Amino acid sequence: MLDTLAHTLRAHPDRPAVLGATRTGAVRVKATHADLADLADRHTAALHARGIGRGSTVGVAVRPGPRALAVMLAVHRLGARAAVLDPGAGPDVLRARLALARPDVVLADATAQAVAGLARPLARRARLALPDLAELGPVVTVGPRLPGCAPALDSGARTTALPRPVDEDGDAVIVFTSGTTSSPRAVVHTRSSLAAGMATVAELVAPEAGRPVLGGTFFVLLPSLVSGAPVALPARPPRVLARQMRQLAPQATYLTPPQLRRLLAAGGRFTGRVWTGSAPASADLLTRVKQAGADEAWGVYALTELFPAAAVEQAEKASFTGAGDLAGTPLPGVAAKTDATGELLLSGPAARHRCLGREPDPWVATGDRAHLDAYGRIVLEGRLKDMVLREAENIYPGLYEPALHVPGVELAVLVGVPAGDGDEHLVAVVQPSRGADRDALRAALAGPLERMGAARPDAVLLADIPLAGRSLKPDRAATARLAAVRLAAVRRSDGSRG
Structure with a gap:
C-alpha cells in the first residue's frame, strides 16, 4: 500500500492530503499530494546520501502528520526499517530501547528533542525528553530546527536520480510495547504484515475519494490517502475538535474512547461512521456516539502485534447479554483460539513477524483471557495479569x-x-x-x-x-x-x- 500511495500522490498532485484546524475549527490544508511526494523524495535522497538502505534501521521520533508520513515513505522506499520512538517514554526507557534497536540514525523533530539551548525548555513544556545526543548516536533534525537542536537532515539537496524502490519483503517497522527498562519488548512487522493490516483497514472502512476522514494514526492516513480521501488531523482541545467536526462532516472518524468522551462532553456531533479502539469502549459509549449523530459506531479490537483483529458495531454490542466484553467477529484472515489457560491467541497475515531478539511465532499471545462464543465471536474476560x-x-x-x-x-x-x-x-x-x-x-x-x-x-x-x-x-x-x-x-x- 505504501508503493500504491507513492504512485497515487504523483498521479493526483493537486488533491489535498492532510488537513488541519485553526483554533476556531476552520479547516486548512496542511499538505497536498504533491507536497507529500516532494517531501518524501527529499527525505529519501538525504537518507540515501547517509548510506541508509536495505538492512538499515532508522529511529523515528517525529510527531504524527505529513512529515512523519513522508519519513515512513522514504524509509520504505530504501528498504530500511523504522524504529518508532516515543519521546515521552523518558531517557532511561529510550536508552534501553535504542540499545536493542541499534538505529543507524535517529530522525527527531524539534519538539522531540531535549538538548542544549532553546530546545530544552521547549521539550520540557511538551513533557518530552531524550537522552544526550552522544548516547543516541547520530541524530538529525527533520522539520524546522531550533537553536540547540541536532543538525538538520540535508533535505534540501536532491540527487539527479533517486534510488530504485526496494521491492521485496523484509522488516518494515519496530514498535516498542510493554516491557521493562532493562528488557524492552519490540514488535517487528514486515512489509507484508504491515500491508496486510492496512488492506484490512481499507476493506473495513472503505473510504470514498474526495470526502474527508478524521484521524491521526498511520493506519488511518494510508488507506484514506490511497483511496483519494483527505485526512484531517483531530484538534486536541475538545471544543475546537467539536467545531472542526461541524466544518468537516467527515465520512469516517477514528478517535480513542477518551477523545470520544471529551468530545461528547463538549457537545460534539458526528457524521458517517465512527471507529474507536486502543482502550475499552463500552456499549454505552458507542450508543452515545450514535445518539450524537453517527450512522454507525464501531469498537475495534487491535493490538500492536496484529492490527486490526476484530470489530463490533454498537447495535450488536448493545444486544449482547453474555458475561464479558464482546470484541466482535475476527476480521477476514484472522484466526483465533484460546490455550489451556484461557488466553486468546491470534494469527493471520497482519500478525507481527517476531519480537526483536526472539524467534518468529505465528501465534500472537494477547495477554487477554477470552472465549469464542457460539457465533465465533471474541468475548474478552479481562487481562490475565489483572x-x-x-x-x-x-x-x-x-x-x-x-x-x-x-x-x-x-x-x-x-x-x-x-x-x-x-x-x-x-x-x-x-x-x-x-x-x-x-x-x-x-x-x-x-x-x-x-x-x-x-x-x-x-x-x-x-x-x-x-x-x-x-x-x-x-x-x-x-x-x-x-x-x-x-x-x-x-x-x-x-x-x-x-
Missing part, C-alpha cells in the same frame, strides 16, 4: 466490568487492594459522567452488582479513574493505589467515630 485473588477465588475483572457501565457511568474498573493477609479486597471504582446524579447512579448500579454473585465487590468508590499511555487507557495500578488510600481513609474515619 486477575484478582479473593478468598482463593480467581476473579477476572473483564467478565464483570461491562455490566457496570450503566447510564451515567463514564468508566468502571475492578481492582484488587491488598487485605494485609495475602488476600485481596475487590473494589469497583466507578467514574460518573459529568453532571450525573450520584445517588441515582448508585441505585442504578445495585442490580448489576447483585448479579455479580461471588464476584460482587467489597466496596464501590465513585472517583475519577487515572489514565495512562498515549491511548489513555485506565491505569489499573494507579486506580488500585487510589482505592487503597480511599478505603484506608474510610476505615480511619469509622474508627474515630467508634
Whole structure:
C-alpha cells in the first residue's frame, strides 16, 4: 500500500492530503499530494546520501502528520526499517530501547528533542525528553530546527536520480510495547504484515475519494490517502475538535474512547461512521456516539502485534447479554483460539513477524483471557495479569466490568487492594459522567452488582479513574493505589467515630 500511495500522490498532485484546524475549527490544508511526494523524495535522497538502505534501521521520533508520513515513505522506499520512538517514554526507557534497536540514525523533530539551548525548555513544556545526543548516536533534525537542536537532515539537496524502490519483503517497522527498562519488548512487522493490516483497514472502512476522514494514526492516513480521501488531523482541545467536526462532516472518524468522551462532553456531533479502539469502549459509549449523530459506531479490537483483529458495531454490542466484553467477529484472515489457560491467541497475515531478539511465532499471545462464543465471536474476560485473588477465588475483572457501565457511568474498573493477609479486597471504582446524579447512579448500579454473585465487590468508590499511555487507557495500578488510600481513609474515619 505504501508503493500504491507513492504512485497515487504523483498521479493526483493537486488533491489535498492532510488537513488541519485553526483554533476556531476552520479547516486548512496542511499538505497536498504533491507536497507529500516532494517531501518524501527529499527525505529519501538525504537518507540515501547517509548510506541508509536495505538492512538499515532508522529511529523515528517525529510527531504524527505529513512529515512523519513522508519519513515512513522514504524509509520504505530504501528498504530500511523504522524504529518508532516515543519521546515521552523518558531517557532511561529510550536508552534501553535504542540499545536493542541499534538505529543507524535517529530522525527527531524539534519538539522531540531535549538538548542544549532553546530546545530544552521547549521539550520540557511538551513533557518530552531524550537522552544526550552522544548516547543516541547520530541524530538529525527533520522539520524546522531550533537553536540547540541536532543538525538538520540535508533535505534540501536532491540527487539527479533517486534510488530504485526496494521491492521485496523484509522488516518494515519496530514498535516498542510493554516491557521493562532493562528488557524492552519490540514488535517487528514486515512489509507484508504491515500491508496486510492496512488492506484490512481499507476493506473495513472503505473510504470514498474526495470526502474527508478524521484521524491521526498511520493506519488511518494510508488507506484514506490511497483511496483519494483527505485526512484531517483531530484538534486536541475538545471544543475546537467539536467545531472542526461541524466544518468537516467527515465520512469516517477514528478517535480513542477518551477523545470520544471529551468530545461528547463538549457537545460534539458526528457524521458517517465512527471507529474507536486502543482502550475499552463500552456499549454505552458507542450508543452515545450514535445518539450524537453517527450512522454507525464501531469498537475495534487491535493490538500492536496484529492490527486490526476484530470489530463490533454498537447495535450488536448493545444486544449482547453474555458475561464479558464482546470484541466482535475476527476480521477476514484472522484466526483465533484460546490455550489451556484461557488466553486468546491470534494469527493471520497482519500478525507481527517476531519480537526483536526472539524467534518468529505465528501465534500472537494477547495477554487477554477470552472465549469464542457460539457465533465465533471474541468475548474478552479481562487481562490475565489483572486477575484478582479473593478468598482463593480467581476473579477476572473483564467478565464483570461491562455490566457496570450503566447510564451515567463514564468508566468502571475492578481492582484488587491488598487485605494485609495475602488476600485481596475487590473494589469497583466507578467514574460518573459529568453532571450525573450520584445517588441515582448508585441505585442504578445495585442490580448489576447483585448479579455479580461471588464476584460482587467489597466496596464501590465513585472517583475519577487515572489514565495512562498515549491511548489513555485506565491505569489499573494507579486506580488500585487510589482505592487503597480511599478505603484506608474510610476505615480511619469509622474508627474515630467508634
